[in-house]
Amino acid sequence: MHSEQTSDSELVDKLRARDPDAIATLYDRYGCLVYSLFLKVTQDRTVAEDLVQELFLRVWNRGGNFDANKGTLGVWILSITRNFAIDHIRSAQARFQTRLRSIEQTDPLSFSYKPAEPERILDSERSVRQALSELTANQRRVLEMAYFEGFSQSEIAAKLQEPLGTVKSWMRSALIRLRSTVKAGVAG
């Protein structure tokens, strides 16, 4: 297991130096989460493994351009992961190379935010999981449809045959709860 203490800026430096140890560290940190997300979306272990490999290959090739002063590698990687997964299920083509958007297209704003303490996002994993577990079934369902299936609020409303206002309300209340948990984790 690679050191959990390696900072994002150190990892970016290693990526720029083409040091494979950076990918080993990132895999050890996020590999399970990334794989779980791909598996949740694709429901196919083989495809999920392919996507994990492709994801880390892209991080390897593009991660050196990441500005660690403007965000965290973890959030950036999870953002790319989610969009890769959505691209996969939206694509009619079988091979993921043609499905994947470029990193710039995938996450155009990922370089512009700066949480107070970049390495803390996943440190709050337990409290986030706890918060998610306390959501109502409807709140959880609409968030899952948005996050894992890429549906808009109006699409979710149509699929659930619920009023759009109701879906927005479920989402808003769930996100308020989640925001406070994540911010508390970052601040704590």
Add this chain to the structure above:
Amino acid sequence: MTHPEMDELYELYLLGALEPEQAAEIDDHLRTQCSHCQEHLQGAAPVAASLSLLAESQEPPARLRSRVLESVNPKSRSRNWIFAVAGLSAACAALLIVALWTASAIRSSHARIAALQIERVQLEEAVEILSKSDTRAVQFGRAEEPHGRVFVNRNNGVVFVGSALPQLAAGRTFQLWLIPGQGAPESAGIFHPNAAGDFVQVRATPVDTSRIHAVAVSVEPAGGSPAPTTTPVLIVPLA
């Protein structure tokens, strides 16, 4: 939209869950470099990312880590490539050996089949000669010496069968001769006894029994000779 309204939408904006017109409005506003919205967008990103935890945690297969690392590590890939080439070379060499062995085995089998076909033809010819009522048999030799029988049929040929011929030196062969009363001996073919000295030689062509008075065996160079080059080791008079 007002700032408080947009503040509630940045996670959904990042997830692409807004309606197109809402997303377009936020896009336009962000292009103004509004510091308030930049800050809230920064805060929304980890919230959106935290939704990944909605997925049940699944342990990836152990092989996936090495697969990922190999895909990004040229040195590792190079090593693997060398191993792959070495493995492929070894496989090719093994295949070549198998192919050569197989080819050799096939050639050996073909030779064996050809020999068996010759033996089968000779046996058929021998049976043809032995089954004729007008075939004459001549016995020769004694138990401790080369001995056997010569079967002669004027229309079908000669069968020469016997035992206890001496072992041949390397590069030598026995050759059977039909000896006329007058004139040069006629070759009746070359043959090699088995390890016990037993032998059968068939010459399936008509024999002018009025002219051929004896059969003889001489040792000749491998492949035989047009005429005897050594003193016969065996002479069997047919009269």
